[in-house]
Amino acid sequence: MTDTQLFFRSYKEIDTRAAFDTEVGISPQNIESLIGEYHFPVEEEEVPCQVDHEGKRCKEPHRNGWLGRRQDGKEALIGSSCGVKYFGANEKFVADRKRITRELSIKGYLERLALTKGNPDFENDLRRAIGRLKRIKSEVDDLRNALPVNIVRRLRGMAKAGSAGVEVNFRYDDDEDEEGNPKVSFVRQQIGQIDGLDVWNEVHFQNLFAQLYAIRTTLASAEVTRDAGPIKLKRWADHLDEFRLAQNAVDGLDNAIDAFMAIPNLHLVCFVVPSQNDATDVARYALKRAGDAAATEGNARQLYRQLRAQISELAGGRDFSIP
Numbered sequence: 605m606t607d608t609q610l611f612f613r614s615y616k617e618i619d620t621r622a623a624f625d626t627e628v629g630i631s632p633q634n635i636e637s638l639i640g641e642y643h644f645p646v647e648e649e650e651v652p653c654q655v656d657h658e659g660k661r662c663k664e665p666h667r668n669g670w671l672g673r674r675q676d677g678k679e680a681l682i683g684s685s686c687g688v689k690y691f692g693a694n695e696k697f698v699a700d701r702k703r704i705t706r707e708l709s710i711k712g713y714l715e716r717l718a719l720t721k722g723n724p725d726f727e728n729d730l731r732r733a734i735g736r737l738k739r740i741k742s743e744v745d746d747l748r749n750a751l752p753v754n755i756v757r758r759l760r761g762m763a764k765a766g767s768a769g770v771e772v773n774f775r776y777d778d779d780e781d782e783e784g785n786p787k788v789s790f791v792r793q794q795i796g797q798i799d800g801l802d803v804w805n806e807v808h809f810q811n812l813f814a815q816l817y818a819i820r821t822t823l824a825s826a827e828v829t830r831d832a833g834p835i836k837l838k839r840w841a842d843h844l845d846e847f848r849l850a851q852n853a854v855d856g857l858d859n860a861i862d863a864f865m866a867i868p869n870l871h872l873v874c875f876v877v878p879s880q881n882d883a884t885d886v887a888r889y890a891l892k893r894a895g896d897a898a899a900t901e902g903n904a905r906q907l908y909r910q911l912r913a914q915i916s917e918l919a920g921g922r923d924f925s926i927p
């Protein structure tokens with residue numbers, strides 16, 4: 605317990621101070637200065653307020669307030685309501701309260717900065733996150749070059765709209781119109797959802813890169829020193845704390861690229877556009893991904909036919925078109 609203690613988290617921390625005296629009263633007339641702020645936990649019993657007002661001791665049970673020092677050196681509790689009510693006009697009280705708040709803020713920001721700027725792991729994690737994001741981006745670039753233009757355009761559109769569902773129109777020939785002629789109708793049905801669509805969200809990549817580079821700049825310029833003042837310290841602490849969220853977003857993209865590249869997912873991608881040529885190209889890409897480096901056009905067409913047959917089975921073998 606030093607005299608520089610500005611915050612008391614338990615009554616015990618005050619009760620054990622030599623100058624603290626539960627018997628004395630404190631008022632704007634006999635106060636010398638404020639020592640610090642206290643917030644006792646709810647598990648602790650409330651303690652009586654020691655503020656004197658018009659010759660009467662307050663005694664209100666409370667847990668939050670300020671420890672004050674009287675001109676005779678004795679220390680007493682100023683409950684937060686009495687502090688606001690009776691000491692608001694006391695310049696010394698107001699100035700001390702501001703000073704304590706400021707000091708406690710600075711201390712809080714410095715503690716947070718110690719976990720980021722002051723932590724060597726933080727810089728490593730940041731560097732790794734940027735490296736991972738670059739790797740994911742280059743995987744997506746390779747993918748973009750490997751897949752048909754129409755497919756890429758469609759995937760980007762789906763990512764932008766946030767709609768992962770792939771739908772087909774099943775053909776029903778079994779109906780008849782009023783005159784008994786065969787009637788054809790189409791029923792739209794979702795056959796699956798594209799996983800990892802987020803990798804096609806270009807804005808997401810741009811924002812994440814910008815965010816990580818900005819954090820890197822802040823990390824380089826932040827100074828873990830109280831001389832920087834609470835405004836700058838807060839800005840740095842807040843900005844560096846954003847990294848954990850950005851890191852989660854990179855994790856999310858890392859999972860998304862794996863999910864997108866999964867073979868059953870690539871099979872579903874064949875059906876996001878109507879073109880059979882595009883679908884065959886995707887099927888060929890899927891075969892190569894699955895380990896068949898020499899996959900031919902013929903192999904790809906065969907796979908495409910199999911996939912069509914599987915989808916057809918979802919509606920009892922009905923033919924379908926892609927909207």
Ligand SMILES: [Zn+2]
Pocket residue numbers: 653654655662663664682683685686
């Ligand atoms: Zn009081």
